[in-house]
Amino acid sequence: MADVWxxxxxxxxxxxxxxxxLCGRLGAELSIPTVDGPTHDQTDWAAFDRxxxxxxxxxxxxxxxxxxxxxxxxxxxxxxxxxxxxxxxxLLGHMDVVPVVPGTEADWTHxxxxxxxxDEYVWGRGALDMSDQVMGNLEAxxxxxxxxxxxxxTIIVCMGQxxxxxxxxxxxxxxxxxxxxxxxxxxxxxxxxxxSDLAPYGAPGRHGLMVFLAEKGxxxxxxxVRSAGGHSSNPFGGTSLATLGCAIARLAEADWxxxxxxxxxxxxxxxxxxxxxxxxPREFLADRDLFPYVTTTCAPTMICGxxxxxxxxxxxxxxxVNFRLLxxxxxxxxxxxxxELVADLPVEAELVAEVSNDPSAVSVLExxxxxxxxxxxxxxxxxxxxxxxxPLVxxxLLGASDSRMYECCCGTCLRFSPFVxxxxxxxxxxxxxxxxxxxxxxxxxxxxxxxxxxxxxC
Numbered sequence: 397m398a399d400v401w402x403x404x405x406x407x408x409x410x411x412x413x414x415x416x417x418l419c420g421r422l423g424a425e426l427s428i429p430t431v432d433g434p435t436h437d438q439t440d441w442a443a444f445d446r447x448x449x450x451x452x453x454x455x456x457x458x459x460x461x462x463x464x465x466x467x468x469x470x471x472x473x474x475x476x477x478x479x480x481x482x483x484x485x486x487l488l489g490h491m492d493v494v495p496v497v498p499g500t501e502a503d504w505t506h507x508x509x510x511x512x513x514x515d516e517y518v519w520g521r522g523a524l525d526m527s528d529q530v531m532g533n534l535e536a537x538x539x540x541x542x543x544x545x546x547x548x549x550t551i552i553v554c555m556g557q558x559x560x561x562x563x564x565x566x567x568x569x570x571x572x573x574x575x576x577x578x579x580x581x582x583x584x585x586x587x588x589x590x591x592s593d594l595a596p597y598g599a600p601g602r603h604g605l606m607v608f609l610a611e612k613g614x615x616x617x618x619x620x621v622r623s624a625g626g627h628s629s630n631p632f633g634g635t636s637l638a639t640l641g642c643a644i645a646r647l648a649e650a651d652w653x654x655x656x657x658x659x660x661x662x663x664x665x666x667x668x669x670x671x672x673x674x675x676x677p678r679e680f681l682a683d684r685d686l687f688p689y690v691t692t693t694c695a696p697t698m699i700c701g702x703x704x705x706x707x708x709x710x711x712x713x714x715x716x717v718n719f720r721l722l723x724x725x726x727x728x729x730x731x732x733x734x735x736e737l738v739a740d741l742p743v744e745a746e747l748v749a750e751v752s753n754d755p756s757a758v759s760v761l762e763x764x765x766x767x768x769x770x771x772x773x774x775x776x777x778x779x780x781x782x783x784x785x786x787p788l789v790x791x792x793l794l795g796a797s798d799s800r801m802y803e804c805c806c807g808t809c810l811r812f813s814p815f816v817x818x819x820x821x822x823x824x825x826x827x828x829x830x831x832x833x834x835x836x837x838x839x840x841x842x843x844x845x846x847x848x849x850x851x852x853x854c
Contacts, residue, residue, distance in 0.1 A: 398817065398818050398821075398834050398836070398837070399818050400590070400591055400816050400817060400818050400837065401834070401836055401837075402780045403591050403603065403777050403778060403779070403780065403786060403816075404776065404777065404836065404840050405775065405776055405777060405778040406775055406776055406843070407836070407839070407840060407843075409775075409776075409843050409847075410539070410842075410843055410846060413539075413839060413842065413843070415835060415839055418535060418838065418839065418842065419513050419518050419835050419838060419839075420513055421454055421531065421535075422511075422513075422518050422523075422527065422528065422531050422833075422838060423511035423512065423513040423518050423519075423520065424450065424454075424511055425447070425450060425511070425522075425527055425530075425531050426509065426511040426518065426519070426520030426521065426522055426523060426527055427509055427510060427511030427520065428443055428446050428447045428450060428509075429443050429493075429509045429521075430443045430444050430447055430491050430492050430493055430522075431443070431492070431493055431494070431495045431521075432492035432493065432494065432495075432557075432558050432559075432560040432561050433561075434561070436558075436564075439558075441469055444469040444491060444557060445469075447491055448469075448471065451471075451534065454534070455534050455535075455537075455538045457538050457541040457542055458473065458475065458534060458537050458538050458541060458553075459473070461475050461476075461541055461546065462474055462475045462553075463476070467565060467568045467569055467572065468557060468564070468565065468568070469491075469557040469565070470491075470554070470555060470556050470557045470565030470566070470568065470569055471491075471553075471554070471555045472552065472553070472554050472555075472569050472572075473552070473553040473554075473555075474550065474551075474552050474553075475537065475541070475546070475547065475550065475551040475552075475553075476546070476550055477546070477547050477548055477549045477550035477551070477853065478546055478547070478548050479548050479549065480550070482548065482549040482550070482581070483549075483579055483580055483581040484549065484550035484551065484552050484578065484580050484581065485549055485550070485551050485552070485580065485581055485582060485583075485584075485765065485849070485852055485853050486552045486553075486554065486573075486580040486581075486582065486583035486584070486802065486805075486806060487533040487537070487551065487552070487553045487554070487583070487584055488554050488555075488556075488566070488583055488584060488585040488586075488797075488798055488799065488802065489526055489529050489530035489533055489553075489554070489555050489556070489585070489586070490526060490530070490555065490556040490557070490558075490559030490560070490565075490566070490586075490798055491527075491530060491555050491556065491557060492556070492557055492558055492559060492560050492561075493521045493522040493525070493527070493560070494521070494525075494560050494827050495521075496508045496521060500829055503829045503830075504519075504829055504830055505519065505830050506519045506520070507520075508520060508521040508831075509521060513835075515835075516834055516835060517832040517833065517834055517835065518832060518833055518834075518835060518838060519830070519831070519832040520831065520832070521831055522831065523825070523831045523832050523833045524589055524815070524817060524821075524822065524825055524826050524831055524832075524833055525586070525589075525826045525827065525831070526586045526813070528813075528815040528833050528838055528841065529586055529813055529814075529815055529841070530555060532814070532815060532838070532841050532842050532845055533553055533845065534553070535842050535845075536842055536845035536846045536848075536849055537551060537553065537849065539842075539846050540846060540849050540850060540853070540854060544850065544854050547849070547853040547854050548853060548854055549581070549852065549853040549854075551849065551853055552573070552578075552580070554566070554569045554570075554798075554802075556569070556798050559797070559798050562750070562751070563798060563801060565798075566798035566801035566802070567801045569801070569802075570801040570802040570803075570804055570805060571801075571804060573802070573804075573805040574804040574805040578805055579805055579806070579807075580802070580805055580806040580808075581763060581764050581765055581806075581808065581852070582763060582764065582765020582766065582769075582806065582808040582809075582810055582852075583765075583799060583802050583806045583808070583809045583810065584765070584769070584810050584812060584848070585797050585798060585799040585809065585810070585811045585812075586797055586811060586813050587606060587607065587608055587793075587811045587812040587813040588606045588608070588793075588812075588813065588822075589813050589815065589816055589817055589822045589826070590816055590817065590818070590819050590822055591603050591604075591605060591777065591786065591816055592604050592605070592606050592789070594667045594789070596683065596685050596686055597663060597664060597667045597669055598664065598667065598668075598669030598670075599667040599668055599669055601781075602667065602668075602779070602787075603779060603786055604666070604667060604786050604787045604788070604789040605773050605777060605786050605787070605788050605789065605812070606789050606791045606812070607761065607769065607788050607789065607790055607791070607810050607811065607812045608790075608791050608792065608793035608797075608810075608811035608812070609659060609662075609758050609759040609760075609761060609790050609791070609792070609809070609810070609811075610659055610723060610755065610756050610757065610758040610759065610792050610793065611755065611756040611792070611793045611795070611796055611797060611799065611800055611811075612688075612692075612720040612721055612722060612723070612755055612792065612793070612794055612795075612796075613719075613720065613721030613722075613725065613726070613727060613752075613753055613754045613755035613756075614718075614719070614720060614721070614751070614752055614753055614796055615718070615719040615721060615727045615730045615731070615747060615748075615752040615753075616716050616717070616718055616719075616747070616748035616751055616752055617716070617717045617719065617730065617731060617734050617745055617746070617747055617748070618714055618715070618716050618745070618746050618747075618748055619640060619643055619644070619714060619715045619716075619717065619734075619738070619743055619744070619745055620712065620713070620714045620743070620744040620745075620746075621636040621637075621639045621640045621643070621712070621713050621714075621741075621742060621743055621744075622636065622711075622712045622742070622744075623635065623636035623709065623710065623711050623712060623713070624711060625703075625708065625709045625710060625711040626708075626709050627707065627708070627709070628706070628707045628708060628709050629707075631709060635709045635710060636701070636709070636710050636711065636712065636713045637702060637703075637709075637710050637713055639741055639742060639743065640699070640713050640714075640715050640743070642741060643715075643737075643738045643741055643743045644696045644699075644715055644717065646737045646738060647694055647696065647717055647734060647737060647738075648694055648696055650694065650733070650737055652691050652692040652693070652694060652733075653691060653692065653722075653725075654677040654678060654680070654681055654690045654691040655677055655690060655691075655722070655724075656675050656677050656680075656690060657689075657690075657722065657723050657724070657792070658758070659723065659758050659790065659791070659792050660689055660690065660792065662761075662790045663689075663789060663790060663791045663792075666787060666788075666789045666790055667787065667789055677690040677691075688720065688794050689792055689794075690722070691722055692719055692720065692721050692722045692725050692730065693719065693720045694717060694718075694719055695717065695718045695719075695720075696715060696716075696717045696718075697716055697717070697718050698714075698715060698716035699713070699714070699715045699716075700713065700714050700715070701713035701714055716748070717734070720794060721754065721755050722755065723755045723758065723792070724755070725755065726754045726755075727747055727752045727753065727754055730747075731745065731746075731747045753800070756799070756800035756803060756809075757800075757803050757807075759807060759808050759809045759810065760807060760808055761790050761808070761810075762808070763808055764852045765808050765810060765852060766808060766810065768847075768848050768851040768852035769788065769810060769812060769848060770788045771847070771851055772814075772844045772845075772847040772848045772851070773785065773786060773788050773814075773844070774786075774788075775844075775847060776814070776840055776843060776844045776847070793811050797811050799811050813841070814840070814841035814844040814845060815833060815837055815838060815840075815841035816837050816840075816841070817833060817834070817837060
């Protein structure tokens with residue numbers, strides 16, 4: 397039994413939902429290997445074509461009602477609302493999944509792309525990240541169209557092709573909506589997949605649902621040290637590896653600052669822990685789970701060019717250091733600080749611009765989308781000890797999603813997943829082995845999405 401089930405409420409809503417059919421369709425979707433290749437040319441786009449055909453066959457009401465547009469292999473579905481004065485609702489998702497780590501295929505209980513469905517789980521790569529929400533969005537819109545007809549508010553569903561790599565699909569669709577002058581009421585994208593224990597935030601014994609209003613920035617900085625190499629018997633002046641190691645150590649040991657941001661204060665207020673006005677951010681720095689919320693993080697991750705033999709000095713070497721930027725810090729700030737730290741070393745530092753970005757804006761948690769999400773969460777997730785609804789807690793997303801690509805057309809970007817699992821399932825399964833979601837969690841997430849659409853769009 398999954399521990400997260402104890403937080404579920406009103407599972408008897410929408411009694412006409414066909415659990416076997418819903419889970420069977422999710423399993424069928426998971427069997428299509430839409431693996432995002434390292435480059436556009438190395439991606440099997442035929443799998444994305446098969447997925448689109450599957451969507452069309454599975455959701456006839458949606459594809460009949462919607463204007464369907466393709467941007468490369470990304471999809472935008474626009475279901476026109478009866479009241480064009482209302483700003484659209486925007487449901488986001490990505491169709492791509494990460495590959496299975498070579499050599500671990502046999503470690504899966506069921507094949508990563510078998511789409512296996514049993515009495516308790518739906519198994520497969522993407523079951524949590526994020527085919528469940530992609531399919532859930534489509535199922536919810538199809539359900540609303542079948543039961544309520546065309547919505548009052550326009551619903552736009554955007555499904556990107558490459559969130560796991562370059563995010564070109566989301567970037568293109570967000571820019572196109574902005575070019576058309578479309579301003580959305582709210583967007584909903586993937587979130588944390590768990591019911592969060594609020595004890596680390598000063599609320600022991602309480603749980604909540606995180607809605608992420610912002611994302612940290614992302615920066616890869618490449619360090620290069622050039623050398624002619626030579627015999628290791630005369631390493632006068634040091635080797636390129638020694639110089640590179642010194643530079644890496646300086647960056648990893650540097651103080652990147654710390655602060656309690658306004659969004660973190662919102663988090664603390666929402667859990668009843670005060671506003672953090674007197675909080676020393678160094679208290680967060682000392683906690684493994686909390687330190688990323690108060691500082692820009694520095695993680696050396698790649699090194700290339702070492703010698704193939706112990707008695708040969710390496711020649712040119714590079715290292716890549718990954719930074720996740722706290723709100724208020726830019727990629728230019730990070731690059732300048734890196735160059736300052738290694739200024740006395742023969743090290744070149746450059747920003748890998750094509751994959752780097754500043755932190756997102758901080759969305760507002762207000763309006764129809766925020767209130768509708770709060771109401772839906774309160775109905776379907778409760779504290780089993782008290783019977784009280786779980787609070788919706790605004791927070792900072794440490795990773796990345798497609799949401800920031802839609803800030804140009806939406807000021808309320810809500811990163812929240814109603815499809816939840818136990819924490820150990822999430823930590824092991826997302827991008828790992830035996831990714832899966834319980835049938836009950838999948839159905840509960842669809843109920844929540846239907847409730848959200850009915851309260852905000854119908």
